[in-house]
Amino acid sequence: MNSDSLSLTLPDDWHLHLRDDEALHTTVPHSARCFGRAITMPNLKSPVTSVDAALDYRDRILSYVPQANRFQPLMTLYLTDSLSPQEIDKARETDCVVAVKYYPAGATTNSDNGVTEISRIYPVIERMIEHDMPLLVHGEVTDHCIDIFDRERQFIQTILQPLIRHYPTLKLVLEHITTSHAVDFVQQQPANIAATITAHHLLYNRNDLLAGGIRPHFYCLPLLKRSSHQQALIEAAISGNPSFFLGTDSAPHGRASKETDCGCAGIYSAPAAIELYAEVFDSHAALEKLEAFASFYGADFYGLPHNQSSITLLRKDWHMPSEYRLAGDVVVPIRAGDTIAWQLESNS
Numbered sequence: 001m002n003s004d005s006l007s008l009t010l011p012d013d014w015h016l017h018l019r020d021d022e023a024l025h026t027t028v029p030h031s032a033r034c035f036g037r038a039i040t041m042p043n044l045k046s047p048v049t050s051v052d053a054a055l056d057y058r059d060r061i062l063s064y065v066p067q068a069n070r071f072q073p074l075m076t077l078y079l080t081d082s083l084s085p086q087e088i089d090k091a092r093e094t095d096c097v098v099a100v101k102y103y104p105a106g107a108t109t110n111s112d113n114g115v116t117e118i119s120r121i122y123p124v125i126e127r128m129i130e131h132d133m134p135l136l137v138h139g140e141v142t143d144h145c146i147d148i149f150d151r152e153r154q155f156i157q158t159i160l161q162p163l164i165r166h167y168p169t170l171k172l173v174l175e176h177i178t179t180s181h182a183v184d185f186v187q188q189q190p191a192n193i194a195a196t197i198t199a200h201h202l203l204y205n206r207n208d209l210l211a212g213g214i215r216p217h218f219y220c221l222p223l224l225k226r227s228s229h230q231q232a233l234i235e236a237a238i239s240g241n242p243s244f245f246l247g248t249d250s251a252p253h254g255r256a257s258k259e260t261d262c263g264c265a266g267i268y269s270a271p272a273a274i275e276l277y278a279e280v281f282d283s284h285a286a287l288e289k290l291e292a293f294a295s296f297y298g299a300d301f302y303g304l305p306h307n308q309s310s311i312t313l314l315r316k317d318w319h320m321p322s323e324y325r326l327a328g329d330v331v332v333p334i335r336a337g338d339t340i341a342w343q344l345e346s347n348s
């Protein structure tokens, strides 16, 4: 490796929103550029709550994968109060429905059908433990009395800690962590508890969202936090601890639904995903740690093989377009109209 070029085993994205139908025309090629597999989140407008729905959704995604590209969506089920343990058995019989996503009801985009009370889903969790299937957790309480910047910490204390005390062998990913509390928590757990970290929470903090104006394209959930939390996330990502791995949480929304008086949450980072992580690791003199974070630790956690092919990144500026077409609207990507310091050379 010379300092202007970096070859990596093909990475995977362990947290991705592809949306559906026409939007897949935009989102699938963007992620398939630089990822071999992606955990595909089930929070569609009509959430993916059955194995049959997940397999149909997978077929729709695959129909948008560019020719000669071998991108594989790994499907997830959306956990509702009424998901049955038998559906977990059915998922296990497929190779491609690999996890269950837990959204507290009302926590984020399209989460109204989420879990209202954790004990209601204990039978499903017990079946997941039998099958060694991970529970993917949106870790924020929804109680309006709790300050929005404290909702992750509160979730860890009041929901997550009791849950893993009750089920210490449950495989669990705390998704898109944003605080030093989450970092400390995961560091203290055994290897069955992991966390994904987004590029935007590594690159930005709440000043980017609010200082100097309200920036709707930096609005995501969980919210960007203060700089000290950003630093804790960076340290975790570059630490070489296999419990922290890449998950972009790339979450496109049309411009019209972001730039409005009640804009929705989500940052679209897929067009520059791996390049943005390279920027972070590079600026902390940790490029040699990127491959394991992006290409090994997640696969190891899920019990999947590492990808066989590789990609090369070059230290070379390029210009992010100001928007991409998205199903009859446009989506404004992260760094719109600005420079990205690394560039994907090729899939080999």
Ligand code: NCD
Pocket: 017, 043, 108, 109, 138, 219, 220, 221, 222, 249, 251, 252, 265, 266, 267
């Ligand atoms: C995600 C979305 O738009 O689907 N939004 C976000 O801000 N991250 C949902 C989620 O992962 O919370």
Ligand code: ZN
Pocket: 015, 016, 017, 041, 249, 251
């Ligand atoms: Zn998400």
